[in-house]
Amino acid sequence: MKYKINLFGITRDIVGKNITEVEVNQESDVQTVLGILKTDFPKLQEIKSLLIAVNSEYAEADLMLSERDEIALIPPVSGG
DSSP states (O other): OEEEEEEOHHHHHHHTSSEEEEEOSSOOBHHHHHHHHHHHSGGGGGOTTOEEEETTEEOOTTOBOOTTOOEEEEOOOOOO
């Protein structure tokens, strides 16, 4: 299965593009996909409050993903 991940802010800077893909042998959950991303891009491990949104809603680690899901990495945001 291939999951397309939309990237924003610092995550886009680390990966070097707006979208990346994660490929796994079977259906996976949010935690597994995030772990693969952190292995492929070790600088992501430095982001303490990195969240994943699935279909425009924040997702829990155990949420099972579908290839059709819209997945996004949400970095910490500061306001002003």
